[in-house]
C-alpha cells in the first residue's frame with residue numbers, strides 16, 4: 001500500500017522506525033501550543049496608527065476605503081459608491097446579521113438580496129471577520145452567513161469591516177478565529193474555507209504587466225465602520 | 234506529461250539563445266523580477282531573520298515528516314476529506330482519474346499546479362475522454378499553444394503580446410475574427426469571459442497546494458487571479474494535488490512562509506488570495522465542494538530524506554533562484570527540458586527523473602551563488618549541484634559521457650552571449666582551471682578574462698582535481 005511504502009521510505013531515510021510515543025506527544029504539544037515566530041514590528045502600533053496602516057496597505061494594493069462614523073451610514077455609502085462607478089443600484093449581500101441589521105429601508109432604490117453569489121451578480125457586499133494591518137488583508141472565514149462565492153464571482157466586491165476588528169499581524173487574526181469560531185463538523189475552529197484577500201484580483205501574465213480584474217473582482221471597496229474610539233484617525 | 238528533453242540541454246540552449254521572442258521576453262522580465270524582490274525584501278527589516286526561521290521550520294518538519302503527514306491526513310479525514318497516498322506519478326494519475334470518473338466528470342477546471350505538470354495529468358485525462366481546462370491565464374494560453382510552462386510562477390512569461398493575440402484569434406474561433414485587442418486588458422477580458430463559463434460548467438476542480446497544514450488539515454493556495462479559488466469553490470468535487478514535502482505543522486509556521494513567499498516570488502508583500510481549504514462543504518454552508526480529495530504525491534521525494542538532497546525538500550517554489558540565475562536568464566525555462574527549470578530544477582530534476590537523464594543539468598550553472606543568496610529557505614543550491622557532478626564522477630560514467638560533458642563546457646564557453654555573463658564573475662572556477670593549464674588557449678574565453686580580476690577561491694577541490702584528471706584523459 002502506498003501509504004505504508006511512503007512512510008517507511010521516509011523512516012528509512014531518517015534511520016528510525018515510527019516516532020516513539022514520547023516524541024510524538026511532544027510534537028502534538030507543539031501543534032496544540034502553535035508557538036508564534038518572529039512577528040514583524042511594522043504592525044505593532046497604537047490603535048489609530050494600526051488602522052491607518054491597514055488603510056494605507058489596502059490602497060497600496062489597489063483597493064479603496066471609505067471610513068464611516070457608524071453602521072447606519074453604510075447603505076448610503078453603498079448607494080453613493082455604486083452611482084460613482086456607474087453601476088446599477090443592486091447587490092447581493094452576505095446573509096450576516098450585521099448586514100441584515102443595516103437600515104436598508106432608508107435607501108429603497110437599492111435592491112439587496114441576501115444569499116450566495118451567482119453568475120451575473122455585478123456587486124457583492126461581504127462581511128469581513130477581521131482586517132490585518134500588516135498587509136491590508138481581509139479575512140473571510142466561510143460560514144452560512146459569509147459565502148465564499150461573494151468574494152469571487154462579482155466584478156465589484158464591497159466589504160463591511162468594523163475598525164475594532166483590525167489586528168496587526170496574521171497570527172492575531174488566527175487567534176481571533178480560534179477564540180470565536182466553532183466548526184460543527186470537526187469540533188475545531190477551522191471552517192471549510194478561509195480566504196485572506198489583499199486587494200482586487202489581478203494578473204501579470206501578459207508581458208509582466210499588471211492588469212486588475214483577472215478572474216475575481218476588479219474592484220475591492222472597504223467600508224470601514226469606526227466602532228473603536230481609540231482607533232479613530 | 235512534459236516531454237523530457239533535458240538530455241538535449243545543449244541544443245535547447247542554442248535554440249533559446251537565437252530565439253528573438255524569448256530573448257525579448259527575458260530582457261523585459263529579468264530586471265523586473267529582480268528589482269521587485271529586492272524592494273520587497275528591503276521593505277521588511279525582519280526578512281533575513283525570517284529566512285533562518287523558515288529553514289529551521291522546514292528542517293524540523295522534514296525530520297518528523299512521517300508524523301506530520303499522518304497527523305495532517307487524520308485532520309483532512311475529520312473534515313470530511315479523503316487522502317490518496319500515491320507513491321508514483323502513475324498512482325497519482327490513476328487516483329485523479331478514479332475520482333473524476335466516480336464524479337461522472339466531463340470537464341475539469343484546473344488551478345496552477347506544478348505537480349500536475351510533473352505527473353502529466355492533462356494528457357491522462359484527455360486520453361480518457363475528460364477535458365481539462367487550465368484557468369491560470371498563463372497556463373491557459375500554454376494549453377492553447379500546447380506548450381509546457383517555462384517558469385514556475387510566470388509560466389508564459391516567455392510570450393509576447395503578439396503571441397497572445399495570435400493564439401486567441403486562432404483558438405477562439407466563435408468570436409469575430411476582426412476584433413481588436415487595443416490593450417492588454419482586452420486580452421484579459423476575453424479570457425475572463427470564456428473561462429467564467431468553464432468554471433461554471435466544470436464537474437471537478439483541481440488545484441495544487443503551496444502548503445498543507447497538519448494542525449488543521451488545510452491545503453493552502455496562493456494566487457493573484459482568483460482562478461484557483463473559483464476552481465476549488467464552484468465544482469462539486471475539489472481535488473488537491475500536493476507533494477509530501479508541502480506539509481508544515483501549524484498556522485503560525487505557515488505565516489513565516491507566507492511572509493517570504495510573495496516577496497521572494499513577485500515582490501508583492503502578500504499575494505491577493507491566500508486561501509485555506511479544509512474538507513467538504515459544511516451542512517449549513519451555501520457554497521463549496523461536496524467532495525474534497527487530496528492526492529498526496531511522493532514520486533521519489535521520500536528517497537531524498539536523509540541524503541544531502543533533503544535540503545531541496547524545503548523548496549517553496551517561489552522562483553527567486555531562476556529569476557536571479559544568469560543561465561536561466563539567458564536561455565529561459567524550456568531549455569532545461571522538464572517541469573522544473575533553473576537552479577531548483579537542476580537539483581530536483583535528476584532526483585525525480587534519474588541522474589542518467591538529467592545528470593548534466595547541474596552543469597548548467599556558473600556557481601555564482603546568487604540563487605542561494607536569494608532562496609527564502611536557504612537551500613544550498615550550488616552545493617547540491619556540485620554534489621550531482623561529483624556523483625557523476627563517482628559513478629565512473631563512460632568516457633563518452635564524460636567527453637560529452639567537456640564538450641558541453643567548451644560549447645558553452647564559445648557562445649558569445651553566454652560568454653559575456655560567464656566572464657562577468659561566474660565561471661571563475663572553470664576559468665581558473667583553464668588558465669592554469671592553458672587548456673583554454675584555443676578558446677575565445679581566455680581573451681576576455683581580465684588579468685587583474687579577483688578570482689573567487691575555487692570551491693570543491695575534489696571536483697577540480699577530478700575535473701583536471703578527466704580533462705587530461707580526454708585530451709589524450
Ligand code: SF4
Nearest residue numbers: 548549551552554608
Ligand atoms: S530553491 Fe529556493 S529560491 Fe528556488 S524556488 Fe525553491 S524556495 Fe524558491
